[in-house]
Amino acid sequence: MTEPLPYDVDLTNCDREPIHLLGRVQSFGCLVAISSDWIIQHASSNCAEVLGVDFVAAIGTRLQDHVRDEVLARLRGRMQALAHGNDSVRIFGLDLVGDGCRYDVSLHQSGRSFVLEFERKMDLDERDDLAQVHPLIARIRSGNGVQGMAHEAARGLRALSGFSRVKVYQFAADGSGTVIAESRDPSQDSYLNLRFPAADIPAQARELYRRSLLRLIGDVEDPGAPVLPYRNPEGEPLDLSLAVTRAVSPIHIEYLKNMGVGASMSVSILHRGRLWGLFACHHHEPLYIDYERRTAVELFAQLFSYELIQAESDAERDSMLTAQSTHDRLMSRLSSGEGLAASFDVLADEIAAVIPHDGIALYADGQYFHRGQTPTEEEFLGLARFLNTAATSRIFATDSIVSRFPGAEVFRDRAAGVLALPISRTPRDFIVLFRGEIAQQVAWAGNPGKVYETGAHGPRLTPRKSFEIWREVVKDHSAPWTEADLRTSESLRVTLLEVVLKLTDAANAERLRAQEQQELLIAELNHRVRNILSLIRGLVSQSRDGAEDVASFTDRLDGRIQSLARAHDQLTRKEWTPVSLKGLVDVEMGAYLDANGRLEVSGPDVLLVPDAFSTMALVIHELVTNSAKYGALSVAAGTVRLAIAPQPDGALVLGWADVGGPAVRPPKRRGFGTTIIEKSIPFDLQGEAALQFLVTGVEARFMIPARFVMPAPDGTAPGPAPVLAVPATSVVAKRVLVVEDTIIIAMDAADMLGDIGATEVDTASGVAEAMRLLDRARYDFVLLDVNLGRETSRPVAERLRAEGVPFALATGYGDSPEVRDGYPRSPILQKPYTVDMVRRVMAEALANN
Structure with a gap:
């Protein structure tokens, strides 16, 4: 029988642990602390292993005696930013000693010391993690309320980080927290809607999360490396509150082990300066994410925070x-x-x-x-x-x-x-x-009031081992x-x-x-809404490699890409031969609404050569879009008149007129769509374009040079390709696997399949992951991307054919001989695809299996 303890031991004991003064770092990086005059004061014992430089032996000497002059100059320059109040600065890909090894570096101030942390860059391949952030944030904006936004955020962060379980954890006023959204591998336990007591994340830990936005624990079994000496000459330990490599409390390590976690990452969600919640990421085995990708994750969390503020501002306005x-x-x-x-x-x-x-x-x-x-x-x-x-x-x-x-x-x-x-x-x-x-049940992840005995860590809490659901009935x-x-x-x-x-x-x-x-x-x-929008716009504009275009034109690009895709489909079906102008107009009108009887075409049909067809597809798309939004096609009685007038010299004059629509007011500025209408034909085809915003409706006149136009034989031209209907009795697959290496396409495909009726959709980004999922479950249908980056999906297709699992191939190559001959026979889904296209190939695959 256990002897009674001489003091109370309960969940509040964690609040007294000095987790910022542990004096150790994790092994994925090393640490060097210097004084304001660049004298080395502290160093972690693994510096020689990580950097090849024994900074422990160099304590008390000048940093410039051990690194290249170019490195020292760059560090001095970035350190200047700390004087302006920045919590930390980052340098990626730094060659420290001139041996070709690259390191990611974090620099921050701790008391009177400056702390440098180094992580060896293992992956030297060029990649753009930041470019993935803004498309994921765009999906969050489509979420319905905080719950919907959190759900999309969990999905996006799991895709970005590679962790097998991502939880969105929201704090209550008393410090307890509830998992309000979750994205996980099917093999992982679910914690959705469970509440965790406040002491699971003690007060001092919550304060550190507010100050330091991202915390990675790469391996719970990592013994770490001590920072030497532990105390400075004044007898004070080095404060590691903002250190990205800071070691982990043994209590927290035991807590993670009890959950079956091999690696974790916590990312703070701040709301008007307070800690609103966390992204809690878990993995079943060790997982290291380099500093550059963690920076993208941190940006993702910050943008999610701004989206929360925007949603709150919208609610306040409503x-x-x-x-x-x-x-x-x-x-x-x-x-x-x-x-x-x-x-x-x-x-x-x-x-x-x-x-x-x-x-x-x-x-x-x-x-x-x-x-x-x-x-x-x-x-x-x-x-x-x-x-x-x-x-x-x-x-x-x-x-x-x-x-x-x-x-x-x-x-x-x-x-x-x-x-x-x-x-x-x-x-x-x-x-x-x-x-x-309302008498309600609160589901806790373990009994929050249970008292525990002192364990191996001395007179402190031994973390609970049970995370089984404990229900409490709350009355009054x-x-x-x-x-x-x-x-x-x-x-x-x-x-x-x-x-x-x-x-x-x-x-x-x-x-x-x-x-x-x-x-x-x-x-x-x-004022607040404008500030928020300005801040988000500023973040977008500062992103690398054209991310501003992705954020600025996301909504409009979808329609234009589909327009070009439809045009390209007609061209490729005719082996890159001239295609009907009337067919193009019918395709564009049909993409927006049932325009039967609302399009009046005069003049003979003509063929457009391939060099002109894509340009005209964009122009016609913009004309139809504007008419459907603001012009004749936006009202029931409106019509569009298209006059096709071949000229004696072989050129073609087109006239477009909105008739019967609402009164038109000229725009105060020329948008991107108007620019396409006015500039594409003159620039791409050396033709002419004139656009007038008359009160009675928009009118446009275009001249296309003769070299781009051919008469249609017998006055008729091939029309648009028929849209294959989905059989009314088609069966919908319930459990589906999507194998796709692009995050956004995979998530869009999963959403489409869910809209069709699939009840469980898993995703895999490569052959190995797909094979692992196939080992564990039987799927009713599989959607395979042909090209998976550095590999193809052919091994997966061959296995599916051998096991009799229906599948379809998604590809941007179209129904080419290379795809047809290189894979087992299956339906082809050409990118970019829509819900109806996915429904059709699923029905075809299930019917043929």
Whole structure:
């Protein structure tokens, strides 16, 4: 039997561990600390192993005696940035001693020392990790609310980092956290919707996460290397709070081992300067991610944080608009001067429309009015005295009134949550909303209140070994009042106070004050939104290798790529021979809407040679797009007139006119689409283009030189390629594997398959990973990318054919002999593809299997 402990040992003991003073680094890097005059003060014992330079033996000497002059000059230059308040600076690919070995370097200030950390660059292949960030962030913007955004963020970070499980962990006010989104390998345990106690991430660890945004633990079995000497001459250990190679607390290592984790990475999610949550990444075996990729991961997390702020700002704006609408309606309906008591039912109906509740009460001028589940008048008087002790001119909200006001025991069967709006000065009157109790189960990842014995780490907590779900029933709580509820309530409070003051002959001055306050709030909100957008725009513009174009033109590029793809398909089907102009127009019109009867074409059809067809595809696409958005095709009665007029010299004149659409106003600036219409034909074909924004509709005239035009034989030309229909009785595969080496394409394909009806979609980026998944599960259908970077998917295709698994080949090469002859027979899906195309090849593969 265990002897009782002489002190209490519970989950709070972790808060006392000095995790920033461990005096060790992880083995994937080494550390050197220097003074302001460049004297080496500390060095990790593995410097010789990592760098080939024994900095431990060099302690007390000058750094410039051990590195190249060029390196020293570069370090001095980057160190200057620390004088401007930067937490750290980074240098990638530094040749330290001239031996050709490259190192990634982090530099930050710790007290009076400057800390240099070095990681050997193992992968010298050129890659652009940052270029992957912005397409992933673009997907996050499509998420529905915080949950949807977090789900897309978990998927994106897992794809970017390579970890087998990525959790989005959101902190509560008490320091506990809940996993609100997760992306994981099927072999990994799920922690979705589980809550973790506050002490699992102690207070000092949360503070370090707020200061240092990314933390990698490459191998939980790594013994690390000590930093020597442990203390400086003043007797102080080196503070490693911001060190990227900082070793790991043995308590945390044991915690990770108990979870079956071999490597982890934590990335902070900050929200207006506070720690909102974490990306918690786990891997079943050791995993090292180099510093350059970790920088891309850190940028991903920061952009996700800005997207959260943007979503919150949008919600604030919507709440403000709703509050303004409610304000206007209330002021209109209460303008008769009868007072709030006489208008209680009107007031209750308006509030019910914007804030859900189970009961509402008005206490004004000593009178009590109520509706729904509320306390009695006698019970409410005790609550009113309690509310009078709350802060003045502020709403009061709690989802457990009995925990704040013991007298609420008498009406706990009717009301658990209270939201009170003071609507007068002393003595105060109130509008009070009530919500009934919701007894709810909280699923914890282990018992948060369980007491543990002291273990091998001395008088500190031994981490728990059980992460089995422990459920706690929470009573005397209502559904929580949301931020939107509180914002709306504050606006209502101001509105109702305005009504009260109007009824007491003081409305004019107070209404002006409220209006000015509201305008100020709107101006401040607009200012914040502009700042956020400017910040995101700045980050995009500073990204490398044209990332600005990806972010700026993502929405428009999709339509243009599909347009070019359709044009290319018609060309390749005719072996790069001239193709019908009318066919092109039909394809573009059909891509946007059912334009039957809404396109009037005059003149004979002509053929366009391949050199002109792609240019005309873009021009026609922009004309149709603009008409569908703003012109004749945006209304039911509008039509488009296309005049085809071959000229005696063989040239072609095209006339385009929007007829019957809304009135047109010339744009204030020329956008990219307008530039395509006006510039493509003159620049690419040496023709002519004129665009007019008439009040009656947009008109355009184009001249295409004769060398790009041919008459159609017998006055008819080949039309657009037929779209193959999906059999109405087609069977949908439920479990699907996508083998694709490009992150964004793989994620888009997974989404398309989910839209079709697949219930479980796994992705693999290479042959080895695909084979491992095939060993573990039986799939109903597999979508194979032909080219997987440095390898092809042929071994996977041959295995699928041998095992009788239906599959289709996705390729940008089209149905070429190389693909057809080199793979087992299967349907071909040509990139870029759509949901309908995926549905068709799936049906064909399943039907032929």
